[in-house]
Amino acid sequence: MKQTIKVRLWRWTIISIVAFYILVPLYAMFDFSTKPFGFADKGRTFRAWQMIGEQQNLFLAVTRSLITAAIVMALILFLVVPTAIWVHLKLPLLRRPFELLCLLPLAIPAIVIVVGIAPLYRWISINLSESPITLAGVYSMLILPYTYRSLSAALDVVDVHTLAEAATTLGATISRVIFGIIMPTIKTGIINGSFIAIALVLGEFTISNILNFKTFQVVIAQIGRSNGNVAVAVSLASLLFVVFLLLIIPTKKRQGAVLDVDLA
Amino acid sequence: MTQLQYKGTGSATGRTGSQYWHSKAAYLGVLPFLFFTGIFLLYPTWNVVSGAFKDNYNNFSATVLKAIFNDPIARHAFGNSLELSAKTAIIGGILGGFFAWAIATGKPGGVFYKVAVAISSALAQFGGVMLVFAFLATFGFNGLVLTFATRFLPTTFLADASWLYTMNGLAVLYTFFQVPLMVLVFLPTLENLKPQWREASDALGGKYYEYWLRVGIPILTPSFVGALLLLFVNSFSAYATASVLINLADFLTPLQIATALTSETGGSNPAEAKVLSFFMVIVVVIAMTLYALLRRNVSKWEQRR
Numbered sequence: 001m002k003q004t005i006k007v008r009l010w011r012w013t014i015i016s017i018v019a020f021y022i023l024v025p026l027y028a029m030f031d032f033s034t035k036p037f038g039f040a041d042k043g044r045t046f047r048a049w050q051m052i053g054e055q056q057n058l059f060l061a062v063t064r065s066l067i068t069a070a071i072v073m074a075l076i077l078f079l080v081v082p083t084a085i086w087v088h089l090k091l092p093l094l095r096r097p098f099e100l101l102c103l104l105p106l107a108i109p110a111i112v113i114v115v116g117i118a119p120l121y122r123w124i125s126i127n128l129s130e131s132p133i134t135l136a137g138v139y140s141m142l143i144l145p146y147t148y149r150s151l152s153a154a155l156d157v158v159d160v161h162t163l164a165e166a167a168t169t170l171g172a173t174i175s176r177v178i179f180g181i182i183m184p185t186i187k188t189g190i191i192n193g194s195f196i197a198i199a200l201v202l203g204e205f206t207i208s209n210i211l212n213f214k215t216f217q218v219v220i221a222q223i224g225r226s227n228g229n230v231a232v233a234v235s236l237a238s239l240l241f242v243v244f245l246l247l248i249i250p251t252k253k254r255q256g257a258v259l260d261v262d263l264a
Numbered sequence: 265m266t267q268l269q270y271k272g273t274g275s276a277t278g279r280t281g282s283q284y285w286h287s288k289a290a291y292l293g294v295l296p297f298l299f300f301t302g303i304f305l306l307y308p309t310w311n312v313v314s315g316a317f318k319d320n321y322n323n324f325s326a327t328v329l330k331a332i333f334n335d336p337i338a339r340h341a342f343g344n345s346l347e348l349s350a351k352t353a354i355i356g357g358i359l360g361g362f363f364a365w366a367i368a369t370g371k372p373g374g375v376f377y378k379v380a381v382a383i384s385s386a387l388a389q390f391g392g393v394m395l396v397f398a399f400l401a402t403f404g405f406n407g408l409v410l411t412f413a414t415r416f417l418p419t420t421f422l423a424d425a426s427w428l429y430t431m432n433g434l435a436v437l438y439t440f441f442q443v444p445l446m447v448l449v450f451l452p453t454l455e456n457l458k459p460q461w462r463e464a465s466d467a468l469g470g471k472y473y474e475y476w477l478r479v480g481i482p483i484l485t486p487s488f489v490g491a492l493l494l495l496f497v498n499s500f501s502a503y504a505t506a507s508v509l510i511n512l513a514d515f516l517t518p519l520q521i522a523t524a525l526t527s528e529t530g531g532s533n534p535a536e537a538k539v540l541s542f543f544m545v546i547v548v549v550i551a552m553t554l555y556a557l558l559r560r561n562v563s564k565w566e567q568r569r
Contacts, residue, residue, distance in 0.1 A: 004472065006472075007369070007472060011365075011366045011370075014362045014363060015366050017359070018362075018363045018366075018443060021359075021439075021440070022383070022440070022444075024408070024409070025398040025399055025402045025440070027408070028398070028401045028402035028407055028408035028409065029397070029401045029402075031408050032401035032406070032407065032408065033401075075300075079296060079297055083293070083294055083296070086293045086294065087294065090290040091290055091291065091293075091294070094294065098294075101301060101305070104305060105305065106552055107545060107548050107549045107552055108308075108309060108545060108548070109497075109500070109503075109518070109544055109548060110501065111501065111503045111521050111522065111541070111544070112541040112544055112545055113308055114522075114525065115308075115311075115312055115521060115525055115534075115537045115538055115541045116308025116309060116310075116311040116312040116315075116538075116541070117304070117307075117308040117311075118525060119311070120303070120304075120307065120308070137304045138304050140300075140304070141301065141304045141305045144301075144305070199389060203389050205392045205393055205504035205508075206503045206507075206518075209507070210522055210525060210526055217392060217393050217394075217504070220393050220394065220397075221508055224393065224397060224508075228397070228400070228401075231397055232397045232398075232400075235393070235394035235397045235398065238394070239386060239387075239390065239394065242386040243382050243383055243386045246381075246385050247378065247379070247382045
């Protein structure tokens, strides 16, 4: 596309304004995290960055969050995806109600879900377990709309009915049709869903904070109260890590997935 | 499968009988899903909606609902929430919209495009704890800009960190995740503008600004408004950022809800939390319905999403 000088000037003005707004806080984080603290240091120090390694709580929280994400993914794979395929194949009447149910979390902010679900989690901590991993239940509901969207888009592209009929004629059982035939064809949609699950579980603060679970974000907030430099270093490190991940994941797959998370 | 099994279903011909039975049994397949969503989604929703019409002793009454509707503190917080969300949606929408245009006019798939999209994706979810730390490191005590300002611009508001804890400060923080979100939402729309429209405008002698004024802006307006609605809902629902930065109950509705739910001084008031939540849901449902209506018009020319 041929661009006049005026258009280019506009373009670069806008880019510099936004870049300034976004990059200054990021640089400030780096600056802050390398500032000396305590009595020992002068000038620049990377002690805060080294101290990330000493944060036991943080690593426990990350491990637990990853386990939670794995459970959320399992719930999606063995509960949501098969149900979506089942409804698509066998129950055309239920398609609309199923869609509405899946999109319901969009109308309910996380803070409202906490209000509704607090009694349930009180019951769960008393009778079942106090582990933050139990949050997998409510987290899988939070990502339901995004899973549903990427799934239904994938299911619309593939001719599921023909596939299912062909497989059944050849003698496949229904579970084989769902797990062996249809799920591999909508792999991209499922991978997107898993990506969303990890992003959501690692980034969630509202529900875990109010219900008093020590998840990744809650622990970072705690560290921030005792040692600002370390907390800023952790924040910057995880942000850079995410940007790095996003750069190496192919654009096409990623854009859809990430776009969906943001509306959470 | 023998006919005998379906004897009881009462159909005259074996075939339809088996199909009838089959489709009925198929409904059992959704039971596990329904059970799960019933516990973790429908129960909480019902709990909030029905709880809004109950008092703290589980009796049905609209007294709490009315009391909070007329409560000046709750109204103030709700007004703050609406104002903050509208402001940051508009500012974030304009800045993000222009930035998306700047990305779209560059080389598609180039380095700038890739980096800009990756950073936007990461920052759009940056809200909450980490965002607050970023801005405290910038404008807070001992922060980069504050240190700079105390030395060179001691008379400006930047030399004092207290502005960060006001509505305007919060708006600056919220805009930080609204801009990238707008980029993510609006970039696909801009990329779906057909180059033929531009070519047609050029061929007929239209200038660049004329193309935007007569073609681009009219065609993008519904998508733009839709994106603003999403941004509005995004910051209206946000809790983490405000709670880490300013934990004042009467500042924003989400903070008030959290305080009503967890108050450690014995002032816990679940009925109040439910009523406030109910009001929030009403606002979000209105915004999302408008969004859905707008999308329906938009999808006529924009097939991808």
